[in-house]
Amino acid sequence: MYVRNNLRWSVVWRLTRRSLLVFLIYNTLICFLYGPLNVHVLDIPWQPVALLGTAVAFYIGFKSNGSYDxxxxxxxxxxxxxxxxxxxxxxxxxxxxxxxxxxxxxxxxxxxxxxxxxxxxxxxxxxxxxxxxxxxxxxxxxxxxxxxxxxxxxxxxxxxxxxxxxxxxxxxxxxxxxxxxxxxxxxxxxxxxxxxxxxxxxxxxxxxxxxxFPRQFAFFSFVFVWIFAAILPLGLVEEFDSRLALGQYHVWLMVPFSVLVSWVFNVIEVVGHTSENPFENDIYDVPxxxxxxxxxxxxxxxxxxxxxxxxxxxxxxxxx
Amino acid sequence: MYVRNNLRWSVVWRLTRRSLLVFLIYNTLICFLYGPLNVHVLDIPWQPVALLGTAVAFYIGFKSNGSYDxxxxxxxxxxxxxxxxxxxxxxxxxxxxxxxxxxxxxxxxxxxxxxxxxxxxxxxxxxxxxxxxxxxxxxxxxxxxxxxxxxxxxxxxxxxxxxxxxxxxxxxxxxxxxxxxxxxxxxxxxxxxxxxxxxxxxxxxxxxxxxxFPRQFAFFSFVFVWIFAAILPLGLVEEFDSRLALGQYHVWLMVPFSVLVSWVFNVIEVVGHTSENPFENDIYDVPxxxxxxxxxxxxxxxxxxxxxxxxxxxxxxxxx
Amino acid sequence: MYVRNNLRWSVVWRLTRRSLLVFLIYNTLICFLYGPLNVHVLDIPWQPVALLGTAVAFYIGFKSNGSYDxxxxxxxxxxxxxxxxxxxxxxxxxxxxxxxxxxxxxxxxxxxxxxxxxxxxxxxxxxxxxxxxxxxxxxxxxxxxxxxxxxxxxxxxxxxxxxxxxxxxxxxxxxxxxxxxxxxxxxxxxxxxxxxxxxxxxxxxxxxxxxxFPRQFAFFSFVFVWIFAAILPLGLVEEFDSRLALGQYHVWLMVPFSVLVSWVFNVIEVVGHTSENPFENDIYDVPxxxxxxxxxxxxxxxxxxxxxxxxxxxxxxxxx
Amino acid sequence: MYVRNNLRWSVVWRLTRRSLLVFLIYNTLICFLYGPLNVHVLDIPWQPVALLGTAVAFYIGFKSNGSYDxxxxxxxxxxxxxxxxxxxxxxxxxxxxxxxxxxxxxxxxxxxxxxxxxxxxxxxxxxxxxxxxxxxxxxxxxxxxxxxxxxxxxxxxxxxxxxxxxxxxxxxxxxxxxxxxxxxxxxxxxxxxxxxxxxxxxxxxxxxxxxxFPRQFAFFSFVFVWIFAAILPLGLVEEFDSRLALGQYHVWLMVPFSVLVSWVFNVIEVVGHTSENPFENDIYDVPxxxxxxxxxxxxxxxxxxxxxxxxxxxxxxxxx
Amino acid sequence: MYVRNNLRWSVVWRLTRRSLLVFLIYNTLICFLYGPLNVHVLDIPWQPVALLGTAVAFYIGFKSNGSYDxxxxxxxxxxxxxxxxxxxxxxxxxxxxxxxxxxxxxxxxxxxxxxxxxxxxxxxxxxxxxxxxxxxxxxxxxxxxxxxxxxxxxxxxxxxxxxxxxxxxxxxxxxxxxxxxxxxxxxxxxxxxxxxxxxxxxxxxxxxxxxxFPRQFAFFSFVFVWIFAAILPLGLVEEFDSRLALGQYHVWLMVPFSVLVSWVFNVIEVVGHTSENPFENDIYDVPxxxxxxxxxxxxxxxxxxxxxxxxxxxxxxxxx
Structure with missing residues (x-):
């Protein structure tokens, strides 16, 4: 059981570094395609992304509850x-x-x-x-x-x-x-x-x-978050690109914000995962x-x- | 009880292939009508779709909870x-x-x-x-x-x-x-x-x-997801069609994304269904x-x- | 207790026909006023409708839970x-x-x-x-x-x-x-x-x-759904009217979709109601x-x- | 315990008349400022209102649950x-x-x-x-x-x-x-x-x-609803004002709809409140x-x- | 245990003054940059903010539940x-x-x-x-x-x-x-x-x-609220700036409203926190x-x- 009131950032880092890195590379790639290379093939509207985000938020909330219990x-x-x-x-x-x-x-x-x-x-x-x-x-x-x-x-x-x-x-x-x-x-x-x-x-x-925790519930929680993270930048990129303050560079602003939102969803999922199995000798165990x-x-x-x-x-x- | 930490894709496929196929055909059909055939009869605004999506997400969340319990x-x-x-x-x-x-x-x-x-x-x-x-x-x-x-x-x-x-x-x-x-x-x-x-x-x-699980609750969970999947492309199609990157072909991008969102809602519903009856000798049974x-x-x-x-x-x- | 895996449509029909009819008449009336008669008096923006819809979805979800319990x-x-x-x-x-x-x-x-x-x-x-x-x-x-x-x-x-x-x-x-x-x-x-x-x-x-079930909770669940159903077409009608595919007839498309959304909310409310009193000798009773x-x-x-x-x-x- | 299946409107009136009156006066005032007096100082965008509305809906849902329990x-x-x-x-x-x-x-x-x-x-x-x-x-x-x-x-x-x-x-x-x-x-x-x-x-x-019920939870539920009711017309007023059907009078349509939405949030809060203390000799008591x-x-x-x-x-x- | 029906404003003030001050300074700074200094570098679209807000509202709702329990x-x-x-x-x-x-x-x-x-x-x-x-x-x-x-x-x-x-x-x-x-x-x-x-x-x-309360759950609830408060004004500022009633000063209206929304999220988080540890000799203790x-x-x-x-x-x- 982790006992420090606030998690050390090193712990947070270890918990999420891999996802964070993937998100970063992926979003940068999308930006690079959309901005400098002007490849707009994957330009999709925001609506399905928002709806998916809401549904996924529900689902990982449900799973967090089950894990915590x-x-x-x-x-x-x-x-x-x-x-x-x-x-x-x-x-x-x-x-x-x-x-x-x-x-x-x-x-x-x-x-x-x-x-x-x-x-x-x-x-x-x-x-x-x-x-x-x-x-x-x-x-x-x-x-x-x-x-x-x-x-x-x-x-x-x-x-x-x-x-x-x-x-x-x-x-x-x-x-x-x-x-x-x-x-x-x-x-x-x-x-x-x-x-x-x-x-x-x-x-x-x-x-x-x-x-x-029934694998079918837990697995899809993981899948959904990654699907969401995959389509998030596709929906966001044009919104950023259409802003002008930084001219052609404005699109790059998408990277931090898209990564941030992906990261938040990912953290909720991962944190839920930590308490799923409380007898595994890891740092979130029952002590x-x-x-x-x-x-x-x-x-x-x-x-x-x-x-x-x-x-x-x-x-x-x-x-x- | 399925015990592998992550579901094999073959299991996922078996669980959802029929819905996936139906979604694919249906969305392709809508696209074909809207794009090449230029039949815009069923062009509807996004708002009722979004609202319906939210309500349905609530409802299948409620049902997942009951089934898991x-x-x-x-x-x-x-x-x-x-x-x-x-x-x-x-x-x-x-x-x-x-x-x-x-x-x-x-x-x-x-x-x-x-x-x-x-x-x-x-x-x-x-x-x-x-x-x-x-x-x-x-x-x-x-x-x-x-x-x-x-x-x-x-x-x-x-x-x-x-x-x-x-x-x-x-x-x-x-x-x-x-x-x-x-x-x-x-x-x-x-x-x-x-x-x-x-x-x-x-x-x-x-x-x-x-x-x-009371059939009136379970049945409508199924009905609502299919209704949602039916009107989703109607709301989305114009949003995609109005994008230009791929010219007249851009509307076809709707198919994968609409199918994806339908699939996610469908999976949540179906996964909830798997744990409804835990004594049926199927793969999600109590072992x-x-x-x-x-x-x-x-x-x-x-x-x-x-x-x-x-x-x-x-x-x-x-x-x- | 209803035991058929999927409800017969006749049961669904009996459960919701009255609401469905009222929704149909009401929405047709609104369309008729807005389209042919060109009475735009009640044209309201979508935002309050969406917000109300979300709040109502929460509330009937809460009530469904209580009823099911x-x-x-x-x-x-x-x-x-x-x-x-x-x-x-x-x-x-x-x-x-x-x-x-x-x-x-x-x-x-x-x-x-x-x-x-x-x-x-x-x-x-x-x-x-x-x-x-x-x-x-x-x-x-x-x-x-x-x-x-x-x-x-x-x-x-x-x-x-x-x-x-x-x-x-x-x-x-x-x-x-x-x-x-x-x-x-x-x-x-x-x-x-x-x-x-x-x-x-x-x-x-x-x-x-x-x-x-405390009447104050149950009664307002009913009231809210009907209020929502009442303002839904007011918010939707212009969105449909502004589409052009069917010209002046496009507004009539609102009727099926608005009725559908109203019906979904109504069904959730009514289904919750069915399990509220499990000892009443009706078809959703404890057997x-x-x-x-x-x-x-x-x-x-x-x-x-x-x-x-x-x-x-x-x-x-x-x-x- | 109130036993009539549907609350009498007199009961509803007594429960909410004060809030209703305040909402009415406040919204009329805002309209009067925005419309006839053309004071647009408090014109704010809809986005923060919608977000606040969602968060508040969550919170009063949580409180209703606790009260009902x-x-x-x-x-x-x-x-x-x-x-x-x-x-x-x-x-x-x-x-x-x-x-x-x-x-x-x-x-x-x-x-x-x-x-x-x-x-x-x-x-x-x-x-x-x-x-x-x-x-x-x-x-x-x-x-x-x-x-x-x-x-x-x-x-x-x-x-x-x-x-x-x-x-x-x-x-x-x-x-x-x-x-x-x-x-x-x-x-x-x-x-x-x-x-x-x-x-x-x-x-x-x-x-x-x-x-x-812990006062800190209950009190803020009340505060949040009133804050929401206070900013709701500020976000809505321009949306109504920009509609033209009734010309300069269209803005007044905001009053009933804004009051309605405020009233729904207020009712959810107040109804939750009624069951908080079940031994107080009031009409919602345990009998x-x-x-x-x-x-x-x-x-x-x-x-x-x-x-x-x-x-x-x-x-x-x-x-x- | 706090026993007054409504919290005194002094208690509210003590509970949230620090956050409130930080929000105020931060939002003022953003406004100052965006308005008078015309630095639009951080202009981001509203969509990711809204989605994040919804996800965070879910998460702090989940945590409030756990704390109250x-x-x-x-x-x-x-x-x-x-x-x-x-x-x-x-x-x-x-x-x-x-x-x-x-x-x-x-x-x-x-x-x-x-x-x-x-x-x-x-x-x-x-x-x-x-x-x-x-x-x-x-x-x-x-x-x-x-x-x-x-x-x-x-x-x-x-x-x-x-x-x-x-x-x-x-x-x-x-x-x-x-x-x-x-x-x-x-x-x-x-x-x-x-x-x-x-x-x-x-x-x-x-x-x-x-x-x-498992620190990983509680800590991120805190982190998410602050992340949300940090990006909220970035998403809002342009919406306010584009309004004209107060001309170039209209952007300043963002400050109170953005602070208000941040404050509401913060209060929900903080109030949840108060009941987490009921045996600490503080004012929200079990008496x-x-x-x-x-x-x-x-x-x-x-x-x-x-x-x-x-x-x-x-x-x-x-x-x-």
Whole structure:
């Protein structure tokens, strides 16, 4: 996620330089043909250009909306992961307890148990993040494994869907705690509900990841903008040419203004595109690394640990 | 679901060739009348065309929104089916268990029981998919039956709504497990809640399937675009004819540009149309086959099977 | 609900003939004044017409959205009625059961009990439909009464809100079953939750029925379109008159094109209007009769009845 | 809520007369200056007016949407109050019951108890309505007090939030019933859930009441429309003046058309305004009096009372 | 939150003075060049300006929508905090009770216990507000500490997320009450659900706080408006210059009108910006101080305290 209030111009440049260059060359070419070479073959009236521009503006507006909604849904899902992680922690602390009429285990055992259940939740967050960004192979050992018993970490890594497996482990442990008498049936069902909330959040992320914005909608948004940019100078050139202030050079004024209008349409399209896929490890991503770290800090603080990791900070204005 | 980032031009061509051809012939005809034949009878001013174009752009924008929402709701419903299938699995594993004070069945029986309950869930997903795509007759035996006891498979196939029947079976089995003492009352109610979630997802899919986008809205979107395409050249032709660069041939320039604008409006309308009905077994469908396979892999992996089927891959850029 | 993919022209004609006729007469009149009679009094420039057209297009787009949302919410509510009816059935089957430690009633009694509870659910669906369409007086005896004990049917018919009364009966019966030991307290509460879901769906339908789209919004949408249609020819007429191809007759070309544009705006407004009130027994209704029948078939099949009624089919392309 | 299908012109007149008058005077003045007095100082081109008109149309469309959503959310909240009142009634009837193993109170006591709990629900609805319309002082004694024990009515009236207090009383009574053995713990919690639903609906209404549509958005919608109305005739006047049909009088034709366009923009703005605050006791309100009466009729009918109050009917086309 | 129905002009002035000044200087400069200095170098046609204006109007409309949704979601979250605080109170009163078969504590102890649990809820609301507005350091001691046992207040202040810690304390206390026999297991789980609702509301607020409106969307909205303002006079100037009423001075008329149109676009953009971040302690904030005070009054009134603090009133038309 880009965090600087105003984008740096270098970012803008990188985002649009290629289009800008193409627009510049193309418009210059048209001007050169129309002005110096006096080739008026492609002189077309303004009306179809204006109408096309309006229709295209509608269409890219519609697509921007859809793209933004995808980003925001992704962000909401990770917001709910934050909340549910805290709920998990609080429920684990106060539901998983020795009951008076059972064999009372050592309080240190209970504390260790709480720690394992909360660490596995941190592991799940990180595993889901790596799964979405397709980084499980490289980063599992440093980002997920430290929060898991080592055998479990090794097993989960090799499966097709590691985060599901971790939630499966939590569920198994809930059953075992019930069987050991450390969890009542009613509270077990309540904790299973929390696991269900996590499964739903995970499934929501996978849905966004695996189902792109329908390509037929997205592709034509791109096509239309380029078609528009292609006919824009054809419609504009004569309007500029008929002005006289700069004499025969006045037509060249078309270049900056036509490029500008093309650029604006292009930017709207491209900006919409940036938020289409919020889990791709690029600079407009949902900042999952940062969110995972926050969860880790939250949960370890609740475990009364005092050596907490630092928050993730933005690098080059980007929070990953 | 089409998965290639940019549509192949062959797809675009197939999607719009008929309209394109009609536009081309019609515009050529108008040009031929206006230019060579000098029939100016249908010379109309541009203003009503522009106004109509704006209104039509609004209307097809509105329809695109509605259509996209239908696709996305369909996708969300199948996303919730994925999640709920996992929830079902985890609940079955850890709720359906021998309780100490009951006759303890053999652990293998429990394992077999889990397998049956998860396989029936896979069967339900496939059955729902076939039901929505109206393929029950052809594909039931290969896609659904292998996951069910054979008598049950035969019975369900013949009913008017097979997926409902499968969930009914799950519900019956829950009651029997309760009566056998393998499920407590409280957990039975929790599992019934999961069955309710599945019924809701199924009902949501059937609602989208059985209730088309209101025809009065959809039909006029089509009509308006064609009306617009019909009057567009009438408004444009004189604008081109009055240009001189190509002399008497300049009017022919109208053809490509008028066709282009008509085509853009037509594409917006047609693209909106593609996502209207997301369960029709066409290339813009919700990829239900692929989702069902994923669920199958997930659940069989949770059952610790090792011979898992392969993921469905896109064929000709399309994931079904 | 109109089900034919493309509206028949007869339907379009019925929907818009009156407006079309008025537009035709009015535009002809204006042309006649301006052309033959040479009365140019009402010659106005195009600019205010175009601006008004844009604003009106926005406004009717806004209204179409709101209307469509009302239809779709109505459809969703009936979708949830379908789902909840199935949930009711499955819960009744597997929750209402003799428990081992109670006096075990005859299994036939249980079956009869299940039948009564499911039939009353069918009765409720039909009663709600009649209530929404204000047909209770005429159709109660054929559509609702057959699914109820006769005394109950007679009582409910006379009350101000029959469907509420039927759910009240279900609730009473749940309590009696609890008192007879055929339902545990926990399951009774779960079934009461299903009754609550049905009450919510019913209340949602009544809300849409009793609260029209705010009249101030809807009325002006109608007014604006007619104002626009009234000034459109005033703005267009001179544009046509100034063309020469047909000499003094060219002005008459205005009539078809002006009527066409007026008609498009009018259609958008009228089509929006069709889905405003989805429970009025007209051809654009939510197809409640058909949905109720589906529920009846579903529930009777679950009761293992074999003589099922036929599905409702569309008559003249309309599904009621 | 205005209920007549088409607004009476008297209502339209009252809604817009002031603006209409101002527009009329202003446009006449401009015409008089431009025409007879030949003061062309303020002659401006049409282009900025058209552009401004488009931008303003967008903005008031956006505001209309937001306003309508506020009305509709208010209506949905009261719809949920209707539903939850029925749920409360049904739960009270069938959950609050003597249990066999307790001291069985007289059945008449139970009936009286049900009556008190349902009447207090009616009192709550009325109290919430008065609270939202700031009418507690005047109308409490006639609208709320009759449904409450007299001491309770007196106490609640004086508090800062009477409806909250009534729900508090319901909650206390639930606890007492539990302590008396007339309500099981599980059912008490279920009834507390219903009280929570009512608190949520109440809080939603208070939120809409206390948080106006952000003034910065609403205010500029008003400002922009008036700015637009102010420059509209400046842009139009020359277009009319240059027409010749009526000679020097043709310019006066501008007045009706310019006023018309201004009026349309103004109406869109004003109509949006009407639904902004749906709990203000004006003619576009959510019809809370009528809804409260419906709830009263429903609940008293469920109590098998036979002397029911009449429904609220519209007075001068308005349902309060 | 600004509460005056119409914004004071001083507020408008402060909001837009800088832009207004820049527009004024820039337009004057262009006029001066074009008119007196006769520099027509930058004379461009109107068409690209109009098209750009339309596209920009779309884009800032889209952004206004997104911003308004952020404000409204923030307000809804605080609305749910109000509701859930009342639910907490009512549940605490009637769930946390001595049960007959336990050692009955003194009723005064119970009352004191209720007070502590409700005061901590007030402390949480205030702590969340300070956390969102980054005022914990300055205001904790006066706004939060008085509602907490002093040791607890000191501990929580130092943690990275104080509100989470307070809810953790509530959860711990629930467990202790359960262990002391003052709360049944079932009611403990119900109260934990209320804590979960509070955690979700807190997480929602943090999400809005920590995730700005995607900068790429917001930044270009700003850029586009300024680009539009920059080319607007270039397109307009000749239109004004060609008018004759004021002779060579007529061109100066461009300045007010061009500034006006620029200003309108700028205001739409800026107003959208005001509601983007609703927790920043500025005048368009969600009025959290006022809401927190209302909650305090509500809860203390429910505790039957009589010396209640006053409501927060607007200062200079602003409610914080």
């Amino acid at each position: 995808r980003f925001w849904e992704g962000r909401q899902l990770w917001g709910s992961i934050v909340n549910t992680s805290r709920v998990w922690a609080i429920r684990v602390f106060d539901f998983v307890q020795a009951t008076p009429d059972e064999v009372i285990p050592d309080q240190r055992d209970i504390t260790e148990l709480h720690r394992r259940l909360l660490y596995r939740q941190v592991a799940w967050c990180n595993a889901l993040r790596l799964h979405l960004r397709r980084q499980t192979a490289e980063l599992w050992d440093t980002e997920v494994a430290p929060f898991l018993p080592s055998a479990e970490a090794a097993t989960a890594k090799g499966l097709s869907n590691p985060p599901t497996h971790l939630l499966r482990r939590q569920s198994v442990e809930m059953r075992e705690l019930f069987q050991r008498g450390l969890l009542t049936e009613f509270r077990q069902v309540a904790l299973m509900q929390t696991i269900q909330d996590l499964l739903n959040a995970q499934g929501g992320c996978e849905r966004i990841k695996n189902t792109p 999952m690394t940062s969110i995972c770290r926050s969860i880790e800090i939250d949960l370890r603080e609740l475990l009364q640990e005092t050596e907490l990791p630092a928050k993730v900070v933005a690098v080059d204005d980007v929070l990953y | 239908r696709f996305w709701e369909g996708r969300q419903l199948w996303g919730s089916i994925v999640n709920t299938s996992r929830v079902w699995a985890i609940r079955v594993f850890d709720f359906v268990q021998a309780t100490p004070d009951e006759v303890i069945p053999d652990q293998r029986d429990i394992t077999e029981l889990h397998r049956r309950l998860l396989y029936r869930q896979v069967a339900w997903c496939n059955a729902l998919r076939l039901h929505l795509r109206r393929q029950t007759a052809e594909l039931w035996d290969t896609e659904v039956a292998p996951f069910l006891p054979s008598a049950e498979a035969a019975t369900a196939k013949g009913l008017s709504n097979p997926p409902t029947h499968l969930l009914r079976r799950q519900s019956v089995e829950m009651r029997e497990l309760f009566q056998r003492g393998l499920l407590t009352e409280f957990r039975q109610v929790a599992l019934m809640q999961t069955i309710q979630d599945l019924l809701n997802a199924q009902g949501g899919c059937e609602r989208i399937k059985n209730t088309p 239900m086959t692929s989702i069902c396979r994923s669920i199958e892999i997930d659940l069989r992996e949770l059952l610790q099977e090792t011979e898992l089927p392969a993921k469905v891959v896109a064929v000709d850029d399309v994931l079904y | 009302r239809f779709w919410e109505g459809r969703q509510l009936w979708g949830s009625i379908v789902n909840t009816s199935r949930v009711w059935a499955i819960r009744v089957f597997d929750f209402v059961q003799a428990t081992p430690d109670e006096v075990i009633p005859d299994q036939r009694d249980i079956t009869e009990l299940h039948r009564r509870l499911l039939y009353r659910q069918v009765a409720w669906c039909n009663a709600l439909r009649l209530h929404l369409r204000r047909q209770t007086a005429e159709l109660w005896d054929t559509e609702v009464a057959p699914f109820l004990p006769s005394a109950e049917a007679a009582t409910a018919k006379g009350l101000s809100n029959p469907p509420t009364h039927l759910l009240r009966r279900q609730s009473v019966e749940m309590r009696e079953l609890f008192q007879r030991g055929l339902l545990t307290e926990f399951r009774q509460v779960a079934l009461m939750q299903t009754i609550q879901d049905l009450l919510n769906a019913q209340g949602g339908c009544e809300r849409i029925k009793n609260t029209p 409640m009769t058909s949905i109720c029948r589906s529920i009846e078939i579903d529930l009777r099949e679950l009761l293992q009845e074999t003589e099922l009624p036929a599905k409702v089919v569309a008559v003249d392309d309309v599904l009621y | 506020r009305f509709w959310e208010g209506r949905q909240l009261w719809g949920s109050i209707v539903n939850t009142s029925r749920v409360w009634a049904i739960r009270v009837f069938d959950f609050v019951q003597a249990t066999p193993d307790e001291v069985i109170p007289d059945q008449r006591d139970i009936t009286e108890l049900h009556r008190r709990l349902l009447y207090r629900q009616v009192a709550w609805c009325n109290a919430l309505r008065l609270h939202l319309r700031r009418q507690t002082a005047e109308l409490w004694d006639t609208e709320v007090a009759p449904f409450l024990p007299s001491a309770e009515a007196a106490t609640a009236k004086g508090l800062s939030n009477p409806p909250t207090h009534l729900l508090r009383r319901q909650s206390v009574e639930m606890r007492e019933l539990f302590q008396r053995g007339l309500l099981t713990e599980f059912r008490q919690v279920a009834l507390m859930q219903t009280i929570q639903d009512l608190l949520n609906a109440q809080g939603g209404c208070e939120r809409i009441k206390n948080t106006p 809370m009096t009528s809804i409260c009466r419906s709830i009263e009729i429903d609940l008293r009918e469920l109590l098998q009372e036979t002397e029911l109050p009449a429904k609220v009917v519209a007075v001068d086309d308005v349902l309060y | 952020r404000f409204w979601e923030g307000r809804q979250l605080w609305g749910s905090i109000v509701n859930t605080s009342r639910v907490w109170a009512i549940r605490v009163f009637d769930f946390v009770q001595a049960t007959p078969d336990e050692v009955i504590p003194d009723q005064r102890d119970i009352t004191e216990l209720h007070r502590r649990l409700l005061y901590r809820q007030v402390a949480w609301c205030n702590a969340l507000r300070l956390h969102l507005r980054r005022q914990t350091a300055e205001l904790w001691d006066t706004e939060v500490a008085p509602f907490l046992p002093s040791a607890e207040a000191a501990t929580a202040k130092g943690l990275s997320n104080p509100p989470t810690h307070l809810l953790r304390r509530q959860s711990v206390e629930m467990r202790e009450l359960f262990q002391r026999g003052l709360l049944t297991e079932f009611r403990q789980v119900a109260l934990m659900q209320t804590i979960q609702d509070l955690l979700n509301a807190q997480g929602g607020c943090e999400r809005i706080k920590n995730t700005p 959290m101080t006022s809401i927190c005070r209302s909650i305090e009054i509500d809860l203390r009134e429910l505790l039957q305290e009589t010396e209640l603090p006053a409501k927060v009133v607007a200062v200079d038309d602003v409610l914080y």
